[in-house]
Amino acid sequence: MDTNLALLLVLTPFLGFLINVFFGKSLGKTVSGAIGTIAVAISFIVTLVLFNQITSTGKAIQVTLFDWIQISDIKINLGFLLDQLSVLWLLFVTGIGSLIHLYSISYMHDDENMHKFFSYLNLFVFFMITLVIGSNLLVLFIGWEGVGLCSYLLIGFWYKNQDYNDAAKKAFIMNRIGDLGLLIGMFILGYTFHTLDYSELKEIILSIKIDPSISMSLSIAALCLFIGACGKSAQIPLYTWLPDAMAGPTPVSALIHAATMVTAGIFMVTRLNFIFDNAADVQNVIAIVGAVTSLLAATIGLVQNDIKKVLAYSTVSQLGLMFLALGCGAYEVAVFHVITHAFFKACLFLGSGSVIHGLHGEQDMRKMGGLRKAMPITFWTMMISSLAISGVPFFSGFFSKDEILLTAFHHSIPLYVIGSIASVMTAFYMFRLMFLTFFKEFRGTEEQKHHLHESGSLITIPLIILAILAAFGGLISLPGHSWLNEYLAPLFTKTEGGEHHLGATEYTLMGVAVLGGLVGILIAYIKYFKQDNVPESDDNIIGLSKLLYDKYYIDEIFEAAIVKPINFLSKFFRDYIETGLSAFVFGFGKVTGEIAFQGKKIQTGSIGLYLFVFVIGLCAIVSYLFLAQ
Template identity: 70%
Template sequence: METGLVLLLLLAPFVGFLTNIFLGKQLGKNASGYLGSLAVIVSFVVTTVFFLQVSETKQPITVHLFDWIALDKFSVNFDILLDQLSLLWLMFVTGIGSLIHIYSISYMHDDINMHKFFGYLNLFIFFMITLVVGSNLLIMFIGWEGVGLCSYLLIGFWYKNQDYNDAAKKAFIMNRIGDLGFLIGIFIIGYVFNTLDFMTIKQEIMAGHATANLAWLGIATMCLFIGACGKSAQIPLYTWLPDAMAGPTPVSALIHAATMVTAGIFMITRLNFLFDLTPDVQTVIATVGVATSLLAASIGLMQNDIKKVLAYSTVSQLGLMFLALGLGAYEVAVFHVITHAFFKACLFLGSGSVIHALHGEQDMRRMGGLKGVMKITFITFLIATLAISGIPPFAGFFSKDEILMVAFHKDKTLWVLAAIASIMTAFYMFRLLYLTFFKEFRGTEEQKHHLHESPALITFPLIVLGILSAVGGALSLPGNSWLNNYLQPIFAHKTHAEHHLDNTAYMLMGLAVVGALVGIAIAYSKYIKKGEVPAEDDQITGFANVVYQKYHVDESYMRIFVKPIYFIAKFSRDYIETGLSNVVFGFGNVAAELSLQGKKLQNGNIGFYLFAFVFGLCSVVFYLFFLR
């Protein structure tokens, strides 16, 4: 029974992918959309069944599907592990994934390749489920690479635009850089433990058998962290994520909210017992996390594309999650992953609703005055904005406050930097809200004439996500955390998240709220009271232009890495390769001549093909029976 349900959980999206790719055009647009949505809903229902079972029994479920690799002392089985961590992740991956699929039915209705879009979405969910439920690093790596491939397909879905293709390639290549580190880490762990199975490695570490290999483990965890930097967009591999906005808005919500970008946090949390042995690497993780959060938040202050603001917001929030991971507060990082999934999915889908109403307009300087026309979109967007800004009692307040509290007790410098990033978040998110929904409409008369609230298939997911953004903090209330108790079996250490509500805790909560209110007040003063509108691109000067141009990091990467690689490749092609093949060794001419003669055999004569087949078969038989 369990095996059947596990296969249904895993394969339902894959069957949806195959059906949409091969039969989607014949089924029609609406049918392909509903089929793709149903496939993910089935996975969500099965996940809920397992989630309730494990919540009651407190025992993980392991399902052996088949033996996979057996090499001397090293073996890898294709097993599925459904424990507290994987099921929690699956709940919001499949749950929010289902809402995004439903949203996409209406959003992508006019696209000629709608069936392909839902096929790719289903394949993405399939690989994300594979990443989460695998019982060892090799299965995780399959899902890890799979979501990278699907992100390429989805970001470049509108492939007739070359800029979108470039964004897709950028995401794919930068993820491959991180993935190389992840792969090296897997090899080292396999060498040290003779296994890649999570539970076996944990048992070895708990038994004290890993202390002799701490140097190797330090290298391994650093390599794994590099992999996480690529997938979860941390310095220096973060620049792909804002460019991923080239994809349709549902793709932005799926990648940036609850799935792909959280893979790095999931991997480190899954291997928490390994990272606890390497405190120096944890320090690096915390430092990179807070630096990423601060850098991305500062860039978000000046962006005018509504989706770009949300993209840099995602990078910043991921940085806070990595700060928590580096401080050893894994359960706090997971908590922020969950609340972030709620409010960021709501924000992205809300931005898509706005873009849908404005027929593709994404520049906030061309918006304004939408709150009266798009009331549901505005209310849900407001709730999600309050949540990400850390205003109580919305979900983001509780998770962000726990991160700041942990940082305060561990390292005051990190706490100050994280608090500054949080204040910036409140400012640029309310800047986005005010410029989009308040004052007078600044678009064209034609856009103004066609302004309307989005259809029910778009607003329904917004309402659900808005509610979750409002009440999601109840998962881990200060001093009484259901989430921490639920996740306790996953962690090898005593939880760091339980802080008593003493005077220090109340002071930190108060400071966090005051900081958020300061950011909101500054935004209100500039964009409501004074009615300011951001300057046009050619009018932005000085340091503001440096921030607007994202500190020219992309241009620096182009000069330092991309152009030298192009030069070396061109030089190799024009001189080294040509010279070696044609002048020095003549290999190129030999290969060309052999291919010229060889292709003459493919002459289309069926009699000759039959003769070659019989002659070859007789030769094999003669060798086997007379010459061996």
């Protein structure tokens, strides 16, 4: 029964992919969209069944399909592990994935390749499910690479635009850099412990005495695994692909940036918490990288004018906060923020898609404004999600972000300060987005103004559901009484998050966080509502704003330091080394050909000549043997 449920969970999206690939065009847009949506919805229903089973029994479900690889004493199975963590992750992967598929039926209806789009979405969900429920690192790696492939296909879906193709290639290549780190970490663990199975790794590491050599191997493996997480979850320096991924259709942005691919790094670190708990130095690195990423991305988000770019840098910043929690050992707190972030960020991305849809592709907030009355559902759902991400009581983000900052405070005051500043900036740029988009007078064209209207029900229904979750999702982990912490407790050997009992320190920190968020909102209100400030055109941006708007010139630095030298070396080898080598190789070929050409002349076909040569050769051999005696 468990095997059948696991296979139904995994293979239904894959079946939807196959149907849409081979028959989607002939079935029509509506049918192909319905098939893709139903396929993921079935996986969501199966997840609910598994969630109920695991919650009631408290026991994980282990499914082994078959023995896959055996090298020496390393044995790897193709199997699934369905426990509290994987099923919890599946709930928002398949649940929000279903809503995004439903949304896409309307959003992509005018696209001639809609069936292909849904096939890619289904394949993406299939690989994400594989990543989450794999029982060992190799199965996780299949899903890990699969979502990387699908992100490439989806980001570059509108492939007739070369910029979109470049963005897709950038995402693919930067993820490969991180993936190399993940592979090296896997090799180290396999060599050291002779297994890649999660359960076996945990049992071995918890049962043995960690001597210096094993401790060193664990630390190096943990660092390599974290490098893999940096690529997939967009941490410095491997974060620049994620904002460029906005080139894909908006449902792709919501799927990649809210609930699935970018959370894979957090999932992997949380799943292997028993490794990172024995690598304290690496945990410190994770916390520092997360905090710096959060602040860096938040500063860039302050001045972006593309509505999706603001949300993209917001995603990078929020992921940084999650890694800050992981680095502090508060895995359940990071998971909590993953869940709340999935709710409000999916709502924000889909809401921005509704705005873009209503404005016929316009993404520049300077050309928006006044949409509140024309698009009331989009406005209120995005407002709720903006309040949540800004940490306003008592929306979901308030609880999860407060937990992160509280954990950081007890771990490191400087990291707490960095996280707090990033949170204030988050509140500012989110309400900057809201005021520029929905308030004051419309700044677009008369034609756009004439056609302004609320999006259809297939777009607004997912927005409403996600807004409700963004408002009330924080109830799963209330301070002092956290259902989520109790639910995840069996997975962790030790934790720094725990149950935070509210005392004077906790109430003070909570007040500071709320005050900081309100200050950010107030500054945005004064500047973009009261003063009716509209950002200047790109040519007029100067000073610090120019530095932030151009993203600290990180892409340009990468271009000058990495891309151009590689291109130069490639051109040098092509024009000089390869040319010389090819002449050398072709020279050998010509010599061989000439010898063969001359040698074939002795093949005359004359039997008399062959017999004469045979006799001469035989006489020569006999003479040599006679003289040798």
